[in-house]
Amino acid sequence: LIGPKLNWITNIDSGLFFYSNGSNQQAISANTGPELTLGQLNRNFLDYTKFDFRVGYVIKEGNSPFAFDNIDDSARVQFSLKQQLIGPLLFGYSSYVNLDSKHKQYGKISKGKYSLDIKRRAYSIGTFYNSSSEELGVKFNIFNFDYSGISPKF
Numbered sequence: 790l791i792g793p794k795l796n797w798i799t800n801i802d803s804g805l806f807f808y809s810n811g812s813n814q815q816a817i818s819a820n821t822g823p824e825l826t827l828g829q830l831n832r833n834f835l836d837y838t839k840f841d842f843r844v845g846y847v848i849k850e851g852n853s854p855f856a857f858d859n860i861d862d863s864a865r866v867q868f869s870l871k872q873q874l875i876g877p878l879l880f881g882y883s884s885y886v887n888l889d890s891k892h893k894q895y896g897k898i899s900k901g902k903y904s905l906d907i908k909r910r911a912y913s914i915g916t917f918y919n920s921s922s923e924e925l926g927v928k929f930n931i932f933n934f935d936y937s938g939i940s941p942k943f
């Protein structure tokens with residue numbers, strides 16, 4: 790069940806990438822911050838809002854030979870918003886502010902990522918548009934509630 794809550798979220802990710810030209814890239818990132826959920830998504834209009842605000846930092850060594858695969862090591866503040874519009878239809882927006890004073894986008898809000906999703910208990914389907922990379926896509930998720938790991942015979 791969805792209910793109003795305030796959570797503190799912390800993520801730590803790492804990666805080690807080797808490329809065929811002999812180069813490699815290593816990174817570890819951490820971000821932390823509050824996530825606020827308001828509403829219960831049980832009414833048909835504007836009954837759910839989720840706001841996420843995190844500060845993140847990346848330590849990186851090496852570079853990828855590909856521009857799309859090169860990890861950005863700038864410190865940043867990330868934020869996102871999910872808002873119910875009507876029924877199971879949710880609008881989403883996410884972006885970040887660069888905190889690295891050596892970066893050309895220092896202190897500026899990046900171009901955002903927009904989403905429109907139909908969220909149900911067992912699945913979600915949606916579209917997204919990333920305005921900074923001009924990517925457009927469709928996503929589909931299936932959720933598995935109370936699965937015990939034992940399935941009955943066919």
